[in-house]
Amino acid sequence: MNAVITKKRCAVYCRVSTDERLDQSFNSIDAQRESGQAFITAQRAEGWIPVVDDYDDGGFSGGNMDRPALKRLLADIDTGKVDIVVVYKIDRLTRNLADFAKMVEVFDQRGVSFSAVTQQINSATSMGRLMLNILLSFAQFEREVTGERIRDKIAASKAKGMWMGGVVPLGYRVEARQLVVEPAEAGNVRRIFEQFVACRSTTDVVRWLAAEGITSRKGTPFTKQGAMEAAQQSHLPRRNHPQREIPPRPAHGDHRPGAVGCCAGGIR
Numbered sequence: 455m456n457a458v459i460t461k462k463r464c465a466v467y468c469r470v471s472t473d474e475r476l477d478q479s480f481n482s483i484d485a486q487r488e489s490g491q492a493f494i495t496a497q498r499a500e501g502w503i504p505v506v507d508d509y510d511d512g513g514f515s516g517g518n519m520d521r522p523a524l525k526r527l528l529a530d531i532d533t534g535k536v537d538i539v540v541v542y543k544i545d546r547l548t549r550n551l552a553d554f555a556k557m558v559e560v561f562d563q564r565g566v567s568f569s570a571v572t573q574q575i576n577s578a579t580s581m582g583r584l585m586l587n588i589l590l591s592f593a594q595f596e597r598e599v600t601g602e603r604i605r606d607k608i609a610a611s612k613a614k615g616m617w618m619g620g621v622v623p624l625g626y627r628v629e630a631r632q633l634v635v636e637p638a639e640a641g642n643v644r645r646i647f648e649q650f651v652a653c654r655s656t657t658d659v660v661r662w663l664a665a666e667g668i669t670s671r672k673g674t675p676f677t678k679q680g681a682m683e684a685a686q687q688s689h690l691p692r693r694n695h696p697q698r699e700i701p702p703r704p705a706h707g708d709h710r711p712g713a714v715g716c717c718a719g720g721i722r
Contacts, residue, residue: 459501462537465509466490467527469546473513483510486542493540493571505536516549517597519556528557531564539568544586545593554590558583624671624684642668643684650685659685 468486475481487508494502507530509523519525524547530536539561541547547568548554561568573589608618616631625643627636645668649659656678663669663676670676676684 459499461501461503463505463535464494464497464502464538464540465505465507465527465530465536466494466540467509467511467523467547468542469511469514469516469521469523471513471515476512481512483512486546489542489571490540493569502538505530516545516547516593518550519548519553528560531560531566534564537566539566540571541569542571544570544573544589548590549593549597551587551590551594554586558586639671646681646684650681656681 466487468483468490470476470482476483487510491504494504507526509527511521511523514521514524527536527539531539539547548557558568560566568586611618617628617633622628623633625636625639626633628634645666646659646663649662650656653659659681660676660678663681668676670680
């Protein structure tokens, strides 16, 4: 008499770190999902069946667990909808050893096992867990080394005066990856700086800006943080220019802008 085969519901989790080429007709996510589905089909004799939902995280790093599809997968595991998690490679699930330990703890609590298409490791055995930890240690090492290389490149580029992205400071524009003074905004930046030097109060500066009708680049009223940041832009260090420091608070009763001195190292 044949033994009854217990059905095992299998969820395929797919991830790529960048969203480049995800708009192609067949991308990395599709390839991972197809491999996972084929792997499940090959285990049909063991009772493996795919779940209906897809768990795809396109453009999310494996260095943390802040991923929508992963959160949904863990929620479904917690409610007993998944028995086996299938990934193309272990590092698709995570590149952080501490995060993997948390996931394994959740898997154990819910009786869920873990399989990788290209790495035949059984997470149910002690030797399998050891191999998983070794592989993930190397995955985490690779991620950290890559991050160090990127940070070193950015630091070297900044040392050459190159703009490396982000919100362009008020009073500047980007040309050929260099910050260049934007005359249309520079006048307001100078006035904000001089007003702050005179009163040393962002609250008073914001009131003055509102009275003068001076708004941010987006056309909205300045906040205290925005006013402080604008004042600091007037002395942003640029290539071949020394950094200008915020002068000390003027003496009591002396609120003249000229009383504290204004040397130019940025916008002038």
